[in-house]
Amino acid sequence: MESSISFHQEKERQELGGAEPPGEEGALAASPHEPEPPSPAPWEAERSPADPEPRPLGDVPGPRGPAPAAPPRGPSAPTPGSPDPDLAAPWRPGRTSSAGPGLDPRRRPSEEREPAPHHASPSEEASFPWAPQSGAGLRGPWGASHDDSPREERGVIISPEEDSDGHWDPALPEPRASEEAPSMLDIAIQNAKSFLQNTSSKTGLNLYDHLANMLTKILDERPENAVDIIEKISQDVKLAHFSKKFDTLQNENELLPAYEIAERQRALFLQGHLEGADQELEDEMVENSLPNVMESAYYFEQAGVGLGTDETYRIFLALKQLTDTHPIQRCRLWGKILGLEMNYIIAEVEFREGEEEEEVEEEDVANEKDNGESEAEDEEDELPKSLYKAPQAIPKEESRTGANKYIYFVCNEPGRPWVKLPLVTPAQIVTARKIKKYFTGRLDAPVISYPPFPGNESNYLRAQIARISAGTHISPLGFYQFGEEEGEEEEEVEGGRDSFEENPEFEGIQVVDLVESLSNWVHHVQYILPQGRCNWFNPTQKNEEEEEEIEEEKEEKGEEPDYIEQEVGPPLLTPISEDLEIQNIPPWTARLSSHFIPQYAIAVLRSNLWPGAYAFSNGKKFENFYIGWGHKYSVDNYTPPVLPPVYQEYPSRSEVIEVDDPSVEEEQALMAAKEASEFVAEEIEESEEDEYEEEDED
Amino acid sequence: MVTQTDVVKGRFMGDPSHEYEHTELQKVTEGEKSFDEEVVVQIKEETRLVSIIDQIDRAVAIVPRGALFKTPFGSTHVNRTFEGLSMSEVKKLSSYFHFREAVDLKNKTLLEKANLDPSLDFLDSLEYDIPKGSWSIQMERGNALVVLRSLLWPGLTFYHAPRTKNYGYIYVGTALRGPPGQETQSKALASGELECATAGDTRTRLLATAGGDNLQPSFEEDK
Numbered sequence: 001m002e003s004s005i006s007f008h009q010e011k012e013r014q015e016l017g018g019a020e021p022p023g024e025e026g027a028l029a030a031s032p033h034e035p036e037p038p039s040p041a042p043w044e045a046e047r048s049p050a051d052p053e054p055r056p057l058g059d060v061p062g063p064r065g066p067a068p069a070a071p072p073r074g075p076s077a078p079t080p081g082s083p084d085p086d087l088a089a090p091w092r093p094g095r096t097s098s099a100g101p102g103l104d105p106r107r108r109p110s111e112e113r114e115p116a117p118h119h120a121s122p123s124e125e126a127s128f129p130w131a132p133q134s135g136a137g138l139r140g141p142w143g144a145s146h147d148d149s150p151r152e153e154r155g156v157i158i159s160p161e162e163d164s165d166g167h168w169d170p171a172l173p174e175p176r177a178s179e180e181a182p183s184m185l186d187i188a189i190q191n192a193k194s195f196l197q198n199t200s201s202k203t204g205l206n207l208y209d210h211l212a213n214m215l216t217k218i219l220d221e222r223p224e225n226a227v228d229i230i231e232k233i234s235q236d237v238k239l240a241h242f243s244k245k246f247d248t249l250q251n252e253n254e255l256l257p258a259y260e261i262a263e264r265q266r267a268l269f270l271q272g273h274l275e276g277a278d279q280e281l282e283d284e285m286v287e288n289s290l291p292n293v294m295e296s297a298y299y300f301e302q303a304g305v306g307l308g309t310d311e312t313y314r315i316f317l318a319l320k321q322l323t324d325t326h327p328i329q330r331c332r333l334w335g336k337i338l339g340l341e342m343n344y345i346i347a348e349v350e351f352r353e354g355e356e357e358e359e360v361e362e363e364d365v366a367n368e369k370d371n372g373e374s375e376a377e378d379e380e381d382e383l384p385k386s387l388y389k390a391p392q393a394i395p396k397e398e399s400r401t402g403a404n405k406y407i408y409f410v411c412n413e414p415g416r417p418w419v420k421l422p423l424v425t426p427a428q429i430v431t432a433r434k435i436k437k438y439f440t441g442r443l444d445a446p447v448i449s450y451p452p453f454p455g456n457e458s459n460y461l462r463a464q465i466a467r468i469s470a471g472t473h474i475s476p477l478g479f480y481q482f483g484e485e486e487g488e489e490e491e492e493v494e495g496g497r498d499s500f501e502e503n504p505e506f507e508g509i510q511v512v513d514l515v516e517s518l519s520n521w522v523h524h525v526q527y528i529l530p531q532g533r534c535n536w537f538n539p540t541q542k543n544e545e546e547e548e549e550i551e552e553e554k555e556e557k558g559e560e561p562d563y564i565e566q567e568v569g570p571p572l573l574t575p576i577s578e579d580l581e582i583q584n585i586p587p588w589t590a591r592l593s594s595h596f597i598p599q600y601a602i603a604v605l606r607s608n609l610w611p612g613a614y615a616f617s618n619g620k621k622f623e624n625f626y627i628g629w630g631h632k633y634s635v636d637n638y639t640p641p642v643l644p645p646v647y648q649e650y651p652s653r654s655e656v657i658e659v660d661d662p663s664v665e666e667e668q669a670l671m672a673a674k675e676a677s678e679f680v681a682e683e684i685e686e687s688e689e690d691e692y693e694e695e696d697e698d
Numbered sequence: 699m700v701t702q703t704d705v706v707k708g709r710f711m712g713d714p715s716h717e718y719e720h721t722e723l724q725k726v727t728e729g730e731k732s733f734d735e736e737v738v739v740q741i742k743e744e745t746r747l748v749s750i751i752d753q754i755d756r757a758v759a760i761v762p763r764g765a766l767f768k769t770p771f772g773s774t775h776v777n778r779t780f781e782g783l784s785m786s787e788v789k790k791l792s793s794y795f796h797f798r799e800a801v802d803l804k805n806k807t808l809l810e811k812a813n814l815d816p817s818l819d820f821l822d823s824l825e826y827d828i829p830k831g832s833w834s835i836q837m838e839r840g841n842a843l844v845v846l847r848s849l850l851w852p853g854l855t856f857y858h859a860p861r862t863k864n865y866g867y868i869y870v871g872t873a874l875r876g877p878p879g880q881e882t883q884s885k886a887l888a889s890g891e892l893e894c895a896t897a898g899d900t901r902t903r904l905l906a907t908a909g910g911d912n913l914q915p916s917f918e919e920d921k
Binding site for chain 1 (some may be wrong): 708709729740770775779829834836839840847849852871872874875876877
């Protein structure tokens with residue numbers, strides 16, 4: 001094989017040597033088809049017997065290797081002067097890849113001779129070091145077509161370089177046919193090759209290179225059934241063009257988070273016995289506290305609000321897990337608050353009577369302060385006593401009342417454990433009203449703001465939940481009513497009635513009515529007073545001991561006890577038509593979910609004050625939902641409040657006068673003046689003494 | 699158009715033909731006298747809508763890196779072989795580009811430019827966005843979906859399923875621009891004032907000095 005190759009190569013070289021001068025005539029870059037009667041003849045003779053063998057046409061300098069697309073160009077090499085009709089023969093399908101090696105070197109001579117017009121670029125050589133099996137397939141059609149009608153093809157195929165060839169004469173005489181058929185073939189092949197090398201106008205690649213790359217890859221990797229995955233390979237090769245090559249480190253753990261969350265959520269899908277005591281628990285729970293989240297989601301979907309079936313179902317299962325593990329009377333999906341790193345899914349629950357866990361009571365800071373002050377007064381009289389009296393911290397409301405009516409559980413994702421949020425204090429609500437921070441998603445994240453927020457993110461979250469609930473939880477008029485036993489009318493409980501119950505005789509309101517008039521909806525969560533509580537707490541009312549103390553202090557100082565006006569807010573179950581507008585925008589936008597099918601439509605209300613709060617009702621059922629960032633709407637962008645002015649350290653009184661330090665010049669002037677006055681004083685004294693002396697003398 | 703419609707604040711009405719009225723003080727010179735005249739400018743809601751959409755697109759429309767590429771001739775094409783971002787890239791802000799004409803590329807140092815691939819990195823990346831931290835990246839469903847949310851225009855959400863060709867963005871919101879960050883408040887003010895001054899008209903200027911101390915909105919009128 002090798003020997004025959006080299007033999008042929010030598011022949012070729014000889015041939016080429018002779019072929020150079022005549023190679024110049026007529027035909028161009030595709031010069032392969034140049035007829036050269038004398039030298040080709042012996043060539044042909046030799047080559048025919050060597051037919052079955054692959055044709056190592058090449059020049060030794062050429063890289064050997066299978067040339068997949070080389071077959072079409074194969075003829076180009078020998079053709080300089082070697083019209084070889086038999087050349088067509090080896091190109092019939094069935095030719096082994098071993099033919100390849102020769103083809104490549106074959107090309108060389110033609111290229112060397114006419115590198116410029118030759119369409120092929122050196123890159124081709126480099127990219128065709130081999131000839132894959134599939135290369136044979138390529139050659140097949142070419143060979144066939146060439147064999148069939150070289151003459152016709154000659155006329156038809158006009159490669160770009162041949163335009164200037166004046167010698168193209170379809171009517172060349174027959175005797176030359178045999179010589180030119182291969183040249184025809186060569187031309188055709190050259191045409192084909194140049195077509196393949198057309199650069200794509202979009203991507204700058206060309207098919208020739210791409211095929212070469214692809215075949216290289218296949219031969220390197222030798223996949224099984226390459227023909228089945230050839231398209232994928234092609235795509236991969238194209239893709240490789242775009243990726244940066246220098247990153248060789250591969251990340252092994254890429255899929256782990258997906259598995260993690262799947263594992264966690266898989267637990268949700270497991271039914272039944274989570275703990276041993278479940279059986280009893282299930283028996284006890286007569287009424288299922290689990291809300292029908294999917295049904296609400298279905299209605300909200302009609303309004304265009306929701307999380308998607310997938311996520312909602314997982315949340316549903318997570319809620320089920322929550323109700324299974326905690327003694328919960330009532331549970332509701334409150335909504336979802338988005339955060340920067342993670343989101344919060346919030347469930348509003350009401351524990352069963354008496355089953356609630358006690359929380360560690362926070363010490364009343366105000367009491368301590370008062371005590372501390374009185375002690376200080378006794379011990380150290382000398383230091384000026386600060387007149388600052390911290391305003392008494394307003395105590396938080398008891399659980400199950402007011403802003404703490406419900407307990408809230410949050411989780412970042414369904415599958416993760418539910419975390420209970422602490423009760424909210426009025427101070428937190430008051431401060432939350434003044435700041436606007438995005439949630440990060442971590443409950444223990446600090447909230448750094450001005451004014452400083454007393455607590456971390458879980459407290460801020462709880463405060464925002466309280467505000468949103470108070471502002472946007474609404475129900476159709478009549479759904480809730482005040483209990484019969486509740487609140488004698490005479491006794492005005494501070495803050496109004498604070499409990500309600502479902503109206504068993506609620507008959508529903510027409511959906512159309514719900515949309516038309518906002519007075520058909522009422523708030524069923526108490527309004528939070530500016531103080532931060534729902535039920536007014538009078539800070540001047542203290543327990544008796546304190547009262548006495550403080551009254552004494554106040555009497556000493558001569559201050560009058562503060563009169564703080566009781567703050568009032570709209571009572572429970574006020575219609576939302578009473579809500580204030582924001583700069584000419586109505587606080588709620590109501591619409592029917594469908595104008596086309598009003599009989600099955602639902603009424604949807606969207607809050608404009610808290611973007612993200614929605615409520616729907618189909619007349620009988622209703623539900624509230626929140627999904628958003630957790631901030632109130634404000635027309636202007638948020639600006640933090642102004643810092644308070646710096647306190648005076650102590651008032652300027654007669655004993656202590658505050659003046660600026662004298663500057664150096666002033667001091668020197670003063671010194672000079674002083675000296676001058678001293679001098680004068682001395683003089684006067686002397687003169688006085690003189691006078692006295694004089695007088696004495698007299 | 700942006701400056702014109704920016705004067706209208708507040709929510710959209712929902713009716714494209716709604717007209718907002720905005721009174722401006724314009725200096726009118728008649729002969730030798732010049733005085734301020736109140737001009738009521740009518741701005742249609744659809745104009746405002748168009749302008750807001752354009753602003754949002756310009757500011758926060760994003761595409762993942764590799765989804766578009768640029769030919770040496772300058773034209774941009776969709777990359778048909780884009781197979782999605784890999785997991786290591788998906789959490790980085792630098793793998794996402796603004797879908798608008800690049801403004802920042804020239805300012806990069808040569809060192810940075812050396813690392814760029816000119817066919818792929820021809821748009822501004824999100825990494826150097828001002829204000830910093832105005833994008834929130836979250837993974838949903840384990841690692842099956844990455845969601846970017848803009849804080850500059852809250853309501854703009856971009857999603858992408860890694861290793862697939864799916865990506866897209868959508869804006870659902872109240873067209874309220876998010877608050878600028880602390881660092882940029884002063885810049886915003888400076889440019890705003892500049893705008894007024896160079897416009898040539900005398901208008902009421904809202905001067906708000908920001909920066910943490912002494913925040914006081916004050917009104918000044920120029921003559």
